[in-house]
Amino acid sequence: MRTVPKLALAATGAALAAAAFVLFPTGSAEQAPPEAANDFCVVAPATPYEAASGLPMLAPKAVPDDARCPVCGMYPARFPHWAAQVVFNDGASQFFDSPVDLLVFLARIERYNPRYALADVAGRFVTDADTGKWTALEQAYFVHGSKALGPMRDGDLPAFASRAQAARFAALNGGRVLKHSGISAAELGALSRNRRHHH
Template sequence: MIAVIASLLLFADGQSVRDIDLFNNELCIVAPATPYDPATDPPMYAPRPVPADARCPVCGMYPARYPRWAAQTIFRDGAAHYFDSPVNLFDFLHTVDRYDRRYSLDDVAASYVRDYSSGQWIEAEHAFFVHGSDVTGPMRNADLPVFSSRNAADGFARQHRGSVLTAADMTPRLLASLSRNRRHRH
């Protein structure tokens, strides 16, 4: 079945899926954003529980399996993407159309991250992130533990090393040093 579908897909340059190695990250299919359902979801721009079947548009992992690290972005139309880590959230926000061509950064209404200690959702722009700690994230490498207060982040950084940053500090260069998705192309 996959071979039949692959033979029908053509790239803009006329190359077909058959002409490429499907296991070298040349082809990536990203699940669309989860649409807003006013009957079951909280208010449109409020944080939502992460659906068990949601896939991170950056790395393909299942964010619900890593609730301590989960993040989400909600678009103006109410649709949401869920992420397995703050690193992937910020990577997405720097290049939204790379991961989902239906949206741009201007379409983002809100982004949320989870407080590492309490599990509560926090607006990403109001959160404090610890960079360079000895705590590993869902991909078993460096990540950005999140805290709702500067004092909590400072205490974590004293105990686990690292420095405290804000959302404004999340540059593409910093994220590249943390991401395992550098070779992954969409």
């Protein structure tokens, strides 16, 4: 029977101990905070205002092809009938792939774009699902709980410029008509539970 030299066994043991320390650190080494598991990294700066566009500085803008949603990392231009945006006082715009992500952003702007605060927001807009035109968030009607799936292939908040349009949609697709102020934090949390883009 062949025996393994004691030196080889010692070297193997030391290597295993080193690997265990790297994989399972203990002692005084700093541990990642619990929320780190839910952290994400999306490079989605606001799009600066361009005077050459001819649009008023605080008007809603067309969604650039390369703009990314700061909440989920998707490209809002790929979902034009769901897109939303915030226009800041300096004319810059932040784009979202859906009304849900717009509302999530407004609840914690500093988390998604530390350059701005709620006081910097000059306008908030959603896309009318029927016409494709921009509608001010405050004037829009949303259908919560319909069978329509948003860009994340999950429940979302189809937006409409009039209550009649929203009611027609709800009659065909289910759900109830609400203003954005009638959407509770719990309802928004349920709709946004999977909206994290990981790198």
